[in-house]
Amino acid sequence: MTVSGNLKNDGGKLLTVPAQLSGNETEIIRNGRSFGGATLVDSKGRKRYYVLRDTDGRPLTTTGVSSIKSGETVPVFMQFPAPPADTNEVSFQMPMFAPADITISG
DSSP: OEEEEEEEOOSSSOEEOOGGGGOSOHHHHHTOSBSTTOEEEETTTTEEEEOOBOTTSOBSBOBOOOEEOTTOEEEEEEEOOOOOTTOOEEEEEOTTSOOEEEEOOO
């Protein structure tokens, strides 16, 4: 399952993307800046899904974003294991952001 969106800097100055978005797992941190700290929570199925990794341990997310210029929009993505077919809603959670409900379609 891929979650994608845009990060936009609406502020008047350069925004430094917090390192906390990479999460706190040693393997992910070792691979540089990413959005590896994101999770999906299936409250109904009582499961938490973490960002997938490749065979070298690199997170399957947008990587290398350390700052966003004023007015700039940066597209981002994160790949997760697919929840069961009968799951139609999950909560997207990212360090330092409020949770967001996602309705699964397709």
